[in-house]
Amino acid sequence: MRKILLVLAAVMVFGAVSQSFAEAASVVPPGNRNEDQPGVPGASSRRTKGSNSTFDRKYQKVLDLLSGDKQLIAKIKSTAGRYGIDPIHMIGAIVGEHTYNVDAYDRLQSYYVKAASYAGNSFRFGYKDESIAQFLAHEQFSKCQSKRESVSLWTCREDVWDDSFRGKQVNGVSYPDNRFSAVFFQPFYAGQTFGLGQINPLTALMLSDTVARISGYEKLDENDAAAVYNAIMDPDRSLAYMAAAIRKSIDDYKSIADMDISKNPGVTSTLYNLGGSQQRAAVLAQKNRQRAAAGEGPAWPEENYYGWLVNEKLPELQRLL
Template identity: 70%
Template sequence: MRRILLALLMIFSWSASHALAGSLNLVPPGNRNVQQPKVPGASVRRTTAGRSTFDEKYDKIRDLLANDKSLIAKIKQTSRQYDIDPIHIIGAIVGEHTYNVDAYDRLQSYYVKAAAYAGDRFRFGYKDETIGAFVQRSQFSKCDDFNDSYRLWSCREGVWERVFRGKTVEGVSYPDNRFSAVFFQPFFAGQTFGLGQINPLTALMQSDMVARRSGYPKLDAANAADVYKAIMDPDQSLAYMAATIRRAIDDYAQIAGMDISRNPGITATLYNVGNSADRAAALAARNRNGGFSWPEENYYGWLVNDKLDELKSLL
């Protein structure tokens, strides 16, 4: 009887999951915008300062991918672990290295750069307060109910936005800036790292999923060196990229009723802007209030969809 009940439960779960998948709105392929949305000035200035162009940077990262079969194999393997199409990881890498940083000539250079961040000389904090001490404040107590790293750090980020950002609390004045920029970037605000250009807070959020699916040790904010290693080392970085994309796909399915898994421009956009749960909720709210709209790509995702055939050929 127990085996029969278990079998019925498995059949019910399979049917429910497929019914949910069938009820999702499949986001059409391609771009919603005819012309590429405006590229932010900061990205233009970075590229100009490096005496390069977006076309040159795109060509460079495309050629790196085309000439590195080992990296492509790792991208495919990681994608299987997270049940995503590898084109989503390709799109995120291309977008980051076209608009945010310049690609190294070879994958080995990323390993060498990662080694430079080894050691215990870094910490996460603001002024004299470590992040560990900061989140022990009473304002964060409700977050202690969450065991999953994504919900835990998302809760803490929400408390930062509501209570601390741009305000003076208990005699300390806090910057009007993102949680990740204030507490998780000791070099300078806005800095991201490695092949996937991941910031440390994102890595901490995805730590549990990466531990489950890829087997890497869970990250601890008290050990900044391990966090840097995870996002700088190309092998681990791919896992955190895939987890971030997987999370965005799930958020849009569960919150907005949208299947974005076949539109790499949308997943690339969300990889670029972050906060996929909030953005899915905002889209769902707009669609509940009359009319209907699809998620739209930004300048970054627009490029990915525009170059999609060429990028698919890399695989």
């Protein structure tokens, strides 16, 4: 009888393990899917040329910053651990941002000084004379009131913007055909991001609950723009938002597209650069359903120019850790 029970127990364990393997997400292989680097956008090239620099020089500058700052590397490792990700994903995002979007400062302390210069400044989120608070009072946003988690709330509001306001005239106001974040959340100039992680203010607002829960920082309020900017420019807090964004991309691809991208920093860096991980995962999932119906294997997510560099330089970047 005891032997029978042991056999039954073994069968049950084997069945559970087999089921877990069957349900496991497909692990995206390391490395680049593209043999050659995808094209770099003209805006990035113009910015770099305008600063009398090159991508190679900017890459080397951020590499020097990271390799010469053990305190920063320790903070990256610690933050990554709290969010359950490999720190190489954060390294990749920092390298990509400072190679293609901005020049790195020579020292981490410069980021703290820059962040402090924004604290207490009086600026607001809005479009022309309409503050974000006034804009969100439109009845079209009432459908979002039931959303409690910040990522769900702001995703809903972003969807309402796209469906009901973007490129349209509403109540006598003509709204630009542009992203919600560019129109309402960048009071200095469109496309502006800040700090070590180059976080977009709307992205920070979306991740506010996650960062408050895991890192203990205060939740952000869209009516206090200075506090939002201070949070994303302060290196310590910026690292938390960076890690939360990467964690969200990994989770989105696993739950929506059944893809485990946690072993490919080029893919996570691409998503960090592009955003929209939920929508992109959904598109990939639909594509793979069609491929499966046709008897074809799954398509893997591909890296863009930014993620391609991260994968190409991965051995060098790994040495930083």
